[in-house]
Amino acid sequence: MPIYKKYPDKLLLDLLKEDDQQAYTVIFNRYCKLLINHAYKILQNQDEANDIVQEVFLAIWNKRNELNIKGSLSSYLYKATKNRILNHIAHEKVVSRYAESISNFTENNYAFADANQREEELSLMIAKEIESLPDKMREIFVLRKIDHFSYDEIANQLNISDKTAKQQVYNALKKIRAKINPFLIVLMFRF
Template sequence: MSVYSKYADHILLNLLKEDDQLAYTEIFERYSRILVNHAYKLLGRHDEANDVVQEVFLSLWNKRYELAVTGSLSSYLYKAVKNRILNHIAHEKVVSRYADSISNFIENEYVFADSKLREKELEAIIAKEIALLPEKMREVFLLRKVEELSYDEISNQLNITDKTAKQQVYNSVKILREKLKTALNVFIW
């Protein structure tokens, strides 16, 4: 039993900000199992629940210097897991929506013997292209196109102007349209 197991969360956080790997390990051991259980209840899949929690802890370590935890560490971690899950679900919805749209286009205009394979490949391309959008642009895009929030709601939630939100969505759609047009040309021929 480590001396770190006796430390309160706020002490572990301060040590973490000072590059203390043992503090990080203690936080991980203290919270990872319950966070995975929580994520599993929301996702219904163990592998995805584990992945989400791993991403949260990786982010915790990578952002340890600028970490601003208001309230308890457990609340912060639960919220981080919830946000990752929401992003994950939103991402799946967007990919699915685009895949359906492209699939319908292909089925109506062209007949492919390997349409299922092409659909999977297109889903992967779409997911990759959305993931490659700059972080803020991707966040605004997902809030508008998946969560279907208004520009006012997005601007309030992200503390940006509604003009900035509109511009981010416009830019992301333009980027995705160009990338997907190129991908479609490849698949059609």
């Protein structure tokens, strides 16, 4: 792999399109910290910055055969990161507005018990979805999101790489969100 470190981005991209994992690793190592720092400056949250950049690199790996990057790889990565950040912020604003509407609703003495019931339904649904995850994925997800272990701690405890831990958490969140989002939309319109 030391020879790969000397390769220009263009050659690494060509190798990546041919499923070359070493090329991917060099790209990851070359840009990961820079992108995390960039994301952190905007988000002011290290875990969110890490997750955003992880999603960017996961998307690059998953779409490696379809990548059609015009311009420099660094520009593409910064733009992809910026777009993920903007999507994240937009999602957070929607969640915040939803939480605020629930708060206003309950402050005005409207069916407080009904809101509690919906919150309980959502909690049960989330718990059910977590329980339905594959064993290893569930274990990693619980360590990260419930027990608040760092990715390094999870990697050390389970004897896996931190990249594997991040990937498993990302996959778990994707599965859970896919099941929960329709329920949240229904909740929003029931108020």
